[in-house]
Amino acid sequence: MSSPKEDELAGTEQPFVSHLMELRDRLIRAMLAVGVAFGLLCFWPGPGGLFDLLAVPLVSHLPQGSSMIATNVLSPFLVPLKITLLAAFLLALPVVLYQVWAFVAPGLYSHEKRLVMPLVVSSTLLFFSGVAFCYFFVFGKVFTFIQSFAPKSITAAPDIEAYLGFVMNMFIAFGAAFEVPVVVVVLARMGLVTVTQLKQFRGYFIVLAFVIAAVITPPDIVSQLALAIPMCLLYEVGLWAANAFARYTRSPDAEAQAEAEKRGGTTP
Template identity: 65%
Template sequence: MAEDQFKTGAEDTFISHLVELRNRILKAAAAVLLVFFGLMPWAGKIYDMLAIPMMAALPTGSKMIATGVITPFLIPVKVTLLLAFLIALPWVLYQAWAFVAPGLYAHEKRLVAPLVISSSILFVIGVAFCYFFVFGVIFKFINEFAPKSITVAPDIESYFGFVMTMFIAFGMTFEVPVIVIVLVRIGLVTVDKLKEMRPYVIVAAFIIAAVVTPPDIMSQMLLAMPLWLLFEAGLLVAPLFVRATQAPEEVEET
């Protein structure tokens, strides 16, 4: 009888967690959709803003082209949806935090909350760095390198795919300090060991940059150098973060 009651209680708990997860996901999705529908009347202008770095590099009077029938409608909608997600990101993260927080100890809350907030901020900074600085350098180089006999008229769908790839690459690059902190905090590797691996990290940074970015040295440097510097920043912050998030028993052992 006791065993049946235990199983029933466990099932009820599991179902309640699923219901809570569903409610949190619905609330997060509702916020994204609410912002999305609010921005839809300006979808064309939002895409124009995304295209500013490319348009600034093209000759005066040049325009992008659309080869698909519904592409002029579909691509601005995708851009608007991504912008809506970024705007609603604090609320989305809050829903995720509200779901996991009740099951965490105090020292675990001190670990998770700063990581979630800092990783989100760093990702947005990486995207902004790419948009405001890197794109200007890359597009100017590409268009100056192009033969004068070629009329450069980028397709908006190809441009969107390229921009999203670069945004993800730079956004993830700016997550390096968080990755370093997590690796050190869970004890998978020490700061001293990471310092010994520094030469390999630098080489890996340039290899990743060569694969992700266009084949010019400037854009590769613009990705590889932040990747290396952010790795160094992670080495500086990791010991401080570990001390600040220790459990009581870990403090006693120390």
């Protein structure tokens, strides 16, 4: 005769194994998407072409006759390869996020699903927007500002590995900074803070945004303002979105209670 403990554990092994198998399949599909994107980018425009594209903002601001250098023997091979792999991941990011969404969606309530998918899409678009804003606007202003202070007796010849590190830090900083609306919505939707409290925190956030910009950007006023000002504007967008998401993702019980309160009654 089986014990009560064995009866409680009966049937739990198979669902756990099936979840692991599904997780494995999702990871394989995500890695295949990155691999396909990597192969396509290697074919066109190629690792060298991608690095040349990434280097345009700096090279266009170097003195005539100057160019970038490689101080490591393997740098001309490894740096373009790293950039290609990064670009492949970004290109396949929608597929990767969809696999994550497909794995967790069955365990969510319907009102929670209405919250997750818009957040996944909006966070992806906001991150890409931050990277694009950094590449097309900030880099040009920063390199112009830096070159204006360079002595004429110095010939600028940046190292490609150092440039890759600088670009990665800036891309991550601006991509993460543009996620401010998502963070505000999640904090409000989880009930950690109310929208009213977030509005009262507005003044402190402005100071915090400038402190963050001063820490993670180069020591020039251009890049600091270019990061701090969008963060403040996106905070306001997050406040508006938090109100919208609170109504859109309300649970059925909360909707019934809100409807009852409007009628002046109470839920049974």
